[in-house]
Amino acid sequence: xxxxxxxxxxxxxxxxxxxxxxxxxxxxxxxxxxxxxxxxxxxxxxxxxxxxxxxxxxxxxxxxxxxxxxxxxxxxxxxxxxxxxxxxxxxxxxxxxxxxxxxxxxxxxxxxxxxxxxxxxxxxxxxxxxxxxxxxxxxxxxxxxxxxxxxxxxxxxxxxxxxxxxxxxxxxxxxxxxxxxxxxxxxxxxxxxxxxxxxxxxxxxxxxxxxxxxxxxxxxxxxxxxxxxxxxxxxxxxxxxxxxxxxxxxxxxxxxxxxxxxxxxxxxxxxxxxxxxxxxxxxxxxxxxxxxxxxxxxxxxxxxxxxxxxxxxxxxxxxxxxxxxxxxxxxxxxxxxxxxxxxxxxxxxxxxxxxxxxxxxxxxxxxxxxxxxxxxxxxxxxxxxxxxxxxxxx
Ligand SMILES: Cc1cc2nc3c(=O)[nH]c(=O)nc-3n(C[C@H](O)[C@H](O)[C@H](O)COP(=O)(O)OP(=O)(O)OC[C@H]3O[C@@H](n4cnc5c(N)ncnc54)[C@H](O)[C@@H]3O)c2cc1C
Numbered sequence: 001x002x003x004x005x006x007x008x009x010x011x012x013x014x015x016x017x018x019x020x021x022x023x024x025x026x027x028x029x030x031x032x033x034x035x036x037x038x039x040x041x042x043x044x045x046x047x048x049x050x051x052x053x054x055x056x057x058x059x060x061x062x063x064x065x066x067x068x069x070x071x072x073x074x075x076x077x078x079x080x081x082x083x084x085x086x087x088x089x090x091x092x093x094x095x096x097x098x099x100x101x102x103x104x105x106x107x108x109x110x111x112x113x114x115x116x117x118x119x120x121x122x123x124x125x126x127x128x129x130x131x132x133x134x135x136x137x138x139x140x141x142x143x144x145x146x147x148x149x150x151x152x153x154x155x156x157x158x159x160x161x162x163x164x165x166x167x168x169x170x171x172x173x174x175x176x177x178x179x180x181x182x183x184x185x186x187x188x189x190x191x192x193x194x195x196x197x198x199x200x201x202x203x204x205x206x207x208x209x210x211x212x213x214x215x216x217x218x219x220x221x222x223x224x225x226x227x228x229x230x231x232x233x234x235x236x237x238x239x240x241x242x243x244x245x246x247x248x249x250x251x252x253x254x255x256x257x258x259x260x261x262x263x264x265x266x267x268x269x270x271x272x273x274x275x276x277x278x279x280x281x282x283x284x285x286x287x288x289x290x291x292x293x294x295x296x297x298x299x300x301x302x303x304x305x306x307x308x309x310x311x312x313x314x315x316x317x318x319x320x321x322x323x324x325x326x327x328x329x330x331x332x333x334x335x336x337x338x339x340x341x342x343x344x345x346x347x348x349x350x351x352x353x354x355x356x357x358x359x360x361x362x363x364x365x366x367x368x369x370x371x372x373x374x375x376x377x378x379x380x381x382x383x384x385x386x387x388x389x390x391x392x393x394x
Pocket of ligand 1: 158364
């Protein structure tokens with residue numbers, strides 16, 4: 001068993017940290033307050049090779065492993081969780097789905113664009129289909145050699161900002177989940193439009209919006225895989241996506257600990273820095289312990305994603321722990337700041353607002369627990385209904 005990172009992985013993490021602390025951290029609070037999309041930061045991520053990191057080099061990507069991606073994402077998130085989620089969606093559920101499941105000509109058409117500067121979005125969730133992502137209503141009707149798409153997607157990261165959309169729609173309503181197919185859409189396609197960005201609690205610099213499909217014509221060459229393969233591909237790709245969210249959460253938790261340690265050494269009460277009080281030390285120790293556990297579970301899940309087979313339950317454990325730890329650490333950082341923790345200028349409240357989303361997207365904490373329980377109970381008498389526990393969540 002080897003717990004060490006390779007020299008390249010360490011160097012990558014340090015490079016990501018240096019970039020994120022120098023260029024993302026100084027503007028993160030302002031972008032959050034103004035809800036400003038971090039276009040400039042994203043352009044820098046492309047320049048530095050952080051977009052398309054796991055895409056094979058033949059298509060213009062970095063050809064890196066999932067652990068390297070998690071390490072970079074953690075450092076980006078430590079500086080700015082909003083930029084991190086945009087990168088995470090682009091790199092995992094968009095690039096990976098295309099890399100793994102698209103035909104050769106499709107990969108050659110889309111992956112170089114995604115590695116060069118075209119942002120990607122992943123559109124699974126709908127108003128009536130969230131955790132139960134098999135209940136999609138958007139439909140793709142056969143028309144000539146292609147399809148016509150109608151419906152609505154909700155809560156989609158980067159909707160309107162992204163150039164390419166991996167989007168799921170029903171091609172055969174009688175087949176349930178096996179009747180869902182995946183398509184790749186361009187932003188400019190006639191019939192495709194976007195709602196106004198939602199007003200969010202946290203990660204406010206990222207855009208989250210609805211997508212409207214009003215008779216969007218797509219050729220059959222826009223469908224990834226066979227008809228009916230969409231749900232299976234979404235599930236498989238979410239294994240990488242959830243590791244990404246776990247890494248995002250670890251980054252937020254680390255930022256909370258950094259802030260709490262620094263403030264506790266500088267704030268004095270009763271004639272002493274509050275760091276000298278055991279009550280504060282115990283909080284810091286608990287934060288550090290939980291963060292370390294979450295980090296190693298996340299690194300392990302990332303590593304597992306490069307090993308043969310599916311590792312869905314291990315991924316869910318990492319995502320569940322890391323997201324719960326991020327919220328706890330951010331909450332303790334606010335507490336250690338006392339009343340100032342409640343003020344925008346001190347940074348802790350932004351971390352708490354940003355941390356909160358990690359328990360919700362790419363499968364809520366409840367859904368992660370169902371996935372873990374299903375794995376435990378599989379094959380045992382009275383096992384949990386597979387229909388519920390395999391639900392993917394966008
Ligand atoms: C900021 C943001 C960005 C997002 N980005 C994307 C994106 O890029 N692409 C995309 O496709 N989606 C995206 N989503 C959607 C996100 O993945 C969903 O919100 C999430 O999967 C939960 O679905 P829901 O909101 O419909 O909640 P619901 O499914 O309605 O769940 C409501 C509550 O019921 C619980 N629940 C549901 N089913 C069960 C069950 N069987 N057992 C126990 N409890 C259950 C849930 O855990 C939750 O607590 C985003 C959401 C947000 C807020």
